[in-house]
Amino acid sequence: MKLVAIGRLKSGPERELFDRYAGRIRPALTVTELLPSKGSVQEQKRRDAGALLAACPENAFVVALDEGGKTHGSLQFATLLSRWQETGRPLHFLIGGAEGLDGSVIQRADAVISLGAMTWPHMLVRVMIAEQIFRAQAINSNHPYHKDTRPD
Numbered sequence: 643m644k645l646v647a648i649g650r651l652k653s654g655p656e657r658e659l660f661d662r663y664a665g666r667i668r669p670a671l672t673v674t675e676l677l678p679s680k681g682s683v684q685e686q687k688r689r690d691a692g693a694l695l696a697a698c699p700e701n702a703f704v705v706a707l708d709e710g711g712k713t714h715g716s717l718q719f720a721t722l723l724s725r726w727q728e729t730g731r732p733l734h735f736l737i738g739g740a741e742g743l744d745g746s747v748i749q750r751a752d753a754v755i756s757l758g759a760m761t762w763p764h765m766l767v768r769v770m771i772a773e774q775i776f777r778a779q780a781i782n783s784n785h786p787y788h789k790d791t792r793p794d
């Protein structure tokens with residue numbers, strides 16, 4: 643499983659949190675960091691998109707993270723994650739840069755997911771998706787990390 647993101651996650655609290663969750667994910671969540679591109683907003687988006695898509699093999703199952711994507715509860719995400727893994731295709735989660743994801747990435751993506759309608763900085767998005775992947779795996783293996791105690 644791979645996370646492909648524009649920008650670097652420097653050492654600090656976000657990095658520590660990301661490493662904590664990513665280290666619990668099986669198979670390992672590897673990270674490819676891409677340099678943010680320069681130019682006008684449209685150029686940056688287009689160049690970032692080229693770099694993000696070039697980092698994904700043709701057979702990758704691409705999951706784009708975007709505010710405009712679908713929101714899922716953690717149980718639903720757990721079901722989706724196991725379905726995506728069952729495809730046997732290498733799973734790639736893509737996170738955009740400062741200007742967001744270009745339409746070409748959204749079009750290529752096999753799924754577009756949102757972590758809510760608010761815009762989060764890329765370093766928090768990395769932490770949140772790593773935690774949700776770990777939580778999804780805990781749900782799928784009946785590990786007590788996830789406690790579903792809300793009333794029906």
Ligand SMILES: C[S@@+](CC[C@H](N)C(=O)[O-])C[C@H]1O[C@@H](n2cnc3c(N)ncnc32)[C@H](O)[C@@H]1O
Nearest residue numbers: 707708737738741742743756757758760761762
């Ligand atoms: C700082 S945000 C970019 C914001 C940009 N202005 C836009 O309109 O998309 C950087 C990246 O974090 C991810 N991101 C931020 N908020 C998100 C959310 N609520 N759900 C899913 N991904 C999000 C997206 O991949 C986005 O491209």
